[in-house]
Amino acid sequence: MNAENIRFASRFDGISGSAIREIFKLLAVPGMISFAGGNPSVDALPDAQCAEIARELLLDKGKILLQYGATEGYAPLRESLVPYLKDRFSFTCRADEVLPVTGSTQAMDLLCKALIDPGDKVVVENPTFLGNMQAIRLYQAQLLPVDSDEDGIKVDELEEVFKSEHPKMLYIIPTFQNPTGRTLSLERRKKIAQLAAQYGVVVAEDDPYRDLRYAGQELPSIKSFDAEGWVAFMGSFSKVISPGLRVGFLAANAALLRKCVIGKQSSDVHTANLNQAIVDAYLRRGLLMPHVERICQSYAQQMNTMLGLLSKCGGVARYTRPQGGLFIFAELQEGMDAAKLLMNCVDKGVAYVPGTHFYAGGGHENTFRLNFSMSTIEQIERGMALLNEVFSANS
Template sequence: MDIHSLTFASRFDGISGSAIREIFKLLAVPGMISFAGGNPAASALPDIQMAEIAKELLLDKGKILLQYGATEGYAPLRESLVPYLKNRFSFDCKADEILPVTGSTQAMDLLCKALINPGDKVVVENPTFLGNMQCIKLYQAQLVPVDSDEDGIKVDELEEVFKKERPKMLYVIPTFQNPTGRTLSLARRKKIAELASQYGVIIAEDDPYRDLRYAGDELPSIKSFDTEGWVAFMGSFSKVISPGLRVGFLCANPTLLRKCTIGKQSSDVHTANLNQAIVDAYLRRNLLMPHVNEICKNYAEQLNTMLGLLAKCGGVARYTRPQGGLFIFAELQEGMDSVKLLNKAVEKGVAYVPGTYFYAQGGHENTFRLNFSMSTIDEIERGMGILNEVFSEAIG
């Protein structure tokens, strides 16, 4: 039989992901200034510290860490996440209500596995994180986009959608959102928790950027206003320690968490013990916040440099001014097309991500996302200079 006769599961219908993967390949092109990724800076990865911790852990508990572990996770990590969640996200959660996962990407996958039947409706912010939109689509859910403004997703529209569409889940990134960098206001956080229990909608709250704050005041999580267990909280150490470790966590009501744990058994049995133990040691030794404070100094400078240059960039009509996170979202003048202009920018040595990919129904071709964490100040200056040239020329 010819291998080309192979057919694939219908869940892949309409899913390509190729456009953005091509852009990410540009990260590896020598000399390319990339404003496209969402990775931490190389200087923000604590490699030496991690080497010491890993060596100590292996010498001390190697026989345990190198053995199979529990799907429920490495017990010391679950325990050290309890005070971390209380201090950083303002909610109480018992150790057995926390499931360590292989990056918060897996938390989203498990929530969908546990909850979504083909045709179910899932509300997403418009625009939102492409990776999790793809995950929701793979479970054959119908995406229902709701617009956002400076204060995050519009809750009046959200309530209308909850009433009319009866969705199963809302996926929301409340702090320094990807791609916009915006933060959901306190009032809207409270309102979303209320709407969840009023309409019986699970809120998948995804908050990997919260510790990367350069200005303004911290806000409590949506989960902190949840009294009945409708909010499932997804956290990650990818942006603050290391994405390569693949350690995140999911906090959810016990019945939902149990389903996710069963779902995880057939995904990867458990998240790597050594990696969970490394993150646990990082938390127990109080290394996280000093590290975060250190990296935030550089990120703040990079963000401010990019914002300053955007203000002078030809063709740019408006842009977000995030207080943290890794992204700025910008809009070119009406009629300009950031997808077409990307080729010219890349030819001259700069990459970004066109905003259209972050919208559930596409469109918005005049928008684009910029990342500043992976570029030095000099690269930001040169890269923004190139974008100024490319966009100014396109105005005509």
């Protein structure tokens, strides 16, 4: 029989793959200035340090690290995550309440595996991170988008949706959100923890950008206000050490974490031991925060340069002014279409991601997301000049 007749699972119905990954294919042109990705700068990847650590680890514990490990994770990393979580995310947990995972992407997948039956409802911010919307869709959940403003998701609307729709989960990025760069206010963090317990909704709190702060005050995590165990916290070392190592973590109550461990057994058995051990060494040796401070200095300059140029960019009606993270979200004047104009921009040599992809229900064609971490100051100046040309000509 012709292989065109393969009967694919219905979970893929209507799912076409990440629009961002499709845009990346357009960008493989030499000289293209990309404001489209979300990668750390190559200058921020600590290759020499990791090489040294990996060599020491392999010489010292090679027979352990090259063997199969526990699905629950590399025990020293679980232990070093405990003080890290207390210090950086202001919540306490035991080592057996935190699970190292293969990028926080896997944490989202495992939470869905543990919680979502086809047809279940999941609340997401409107707009939100495309990658995790796709993960939720693959478990055949119904997405319920709730709008956000400068202070993050609107909690009054959220409560209405909790009350009337009985969702199983809320997926939320509280700090320097992807794609908007916005941060959820302290009051709303407290309120969300309270609503989760009141209405019995699991909160999947995804916080990979928190350490990339260039201004303003740190805020405690939603999980720090969670007395009853409704908040599952996902973290990642992708943006602050290396995305290629694929090390993240999930902190959740024991029963939920156990389901995720069982789910992980059949996903990848365990996260790569060597990569977990490198991250563990990074934490134990106190290398993380000095590294983060270094990279934040240049990211802050890059972001401020882009913000300054956006204020003078033709066709741009408004944009967010984040205090950290990797993204700025902007709106063109009403009637302009950022998805259509992307091709004109790519022809000129600059790219971004149209904002429509981040909205569960589409629309919002006049919005777009800009990333600044992967471009030098000169590239930002040149790229913004090209955007100004295209947008001014079409406004």
